[in-house]
Amino acid sequence: MYYAILAYHTAGVVESWTEEEDAALMSDLLEVHDRFVQQKAFGPAARLGPTEGAVTLRGKGEGIVTDGPFAETKEQLLGLYVVDFPAIDAAVDAARELRRSNPTAIYEIRPIALYIPGATLDPGPQS
Template identity: 70%
Template sequence: MYYAILAYHAEGIVESWSKEEDEALMTELLRINDRLVREKSLGPAARLGPTQKAVTLRGAGDGMVIDGPFAETKEQLLGFYVVDFPDIEGAIAAARELRRANPTAVYEIRPVLLYLPGASLETGGQG
């Protein structure tokens, strides 16, 4: 089954890290990434750019592009991992390892329901 591990953090804190602090964190996260790849448990993963450079499409018809996102929260979605484990316990274990590397981040683990016309929404991965 596929799971999304969504990484949230206060963007201002992340932006305050020195180049050396950021590189040290990325080295540790890439170590975890490489292990998950070797175990064939990691799919797409991305570090998202700053929300100040993001836009939001909303409204009727073709929608309107506006600055954003605008959310009443102290934490922003700064990245994600798609992992493949037989059950959510494997995804939780991976998120715990990521949290040990970045203890000030918050991780949300959510099942990914693939949309394939005619297929069950439970289709995916090993599960």
């Protein structure tokens, strides 16, 4: 079964990290990523840029582009992982492993259906 692990954090905290602190955190996370790769459970992952560079498209017809994210929240979506585990408990364990490297982050775990253009929707192995 495929799961999205969405990583959230308070923007002010992330922005306060020095380059060295950010590099150390990423080094720790890359070790976790390598373990997921060895388990053949790691799919696409992305670190998102700051919300200050984001735009939102909404409204009728072609829509209107506005600055920034849709919701004003203290926590912002920083990135996401797509993982393949037999059950949500294993995906939660994976998020806990990520959290050990970034203990002040919040991780949301959701089941997903993987979509590849031109291919049939395959929800992955069923638990």
